[in-house]
Amino acid sequence: MLATLALISSGLAEDLRQVVDSQNKKIEHAFFKMNMAAFEKALRPNVTADFKYAQNGQPVGFDEMVSTVKQGFVAFAKMKSSSSKTMKLASHGDTGEAVTERKFVAILKGAEKKPHVMAFDGFTDDTFRKEDGKWKLASMTWTKSDMTLDGKPYNPSKAASDGQ
Secondary structure, three states: OHHHHHHHHHHHHHHHHHHHHHHHHHHHHHHHHOOHHHHHHHHHHHEEEEEEEEEOOEEEOHHHHHHHHHHHHOOEEEEEEEEEEEEEEEEEOOEEEEEEEEEEEEEEOOOOOOOEEEEEEEEEEEEEEEEOOEEEEEEEEEEEEEEEEOOEEOOHHHHHHOOO
16 A cells, blocks of 8 residues: 555656746747747746746736846847756645746857857746646745856845946
């Protein structure tokens, strides 16, 4: 009996892992191509109706998240790399949690027409919920993020308030 429960639990976690890995690959590809239509198309059917995204403690819905990502892409000339790695994954019945490391490196359009390299590395706590037998992303919360510009620590909100 215990072995059967372990196999069932393992199968659920494996199913969730497949969903998480598949979604992350689609997001990575869309980011690398800077293709917001592909980003939205990959995610929209795979999030819950009450999906919440939080960065800097400000929770927003799916459409607001997509808008924020689009705004960030405006400054990019091109993407050099985009990756994600699931650091931790667990499921309990119809809910699941993942900790995901997300990284990307982009070339920014500098005001002085000189390119700059921006690197981003962060972690999200992702919550999944099974709806109609399908795992869907219910929330994504940034827990840690670091950004560099030309190899130096960079805070975009500070730069914006400094007029940079």
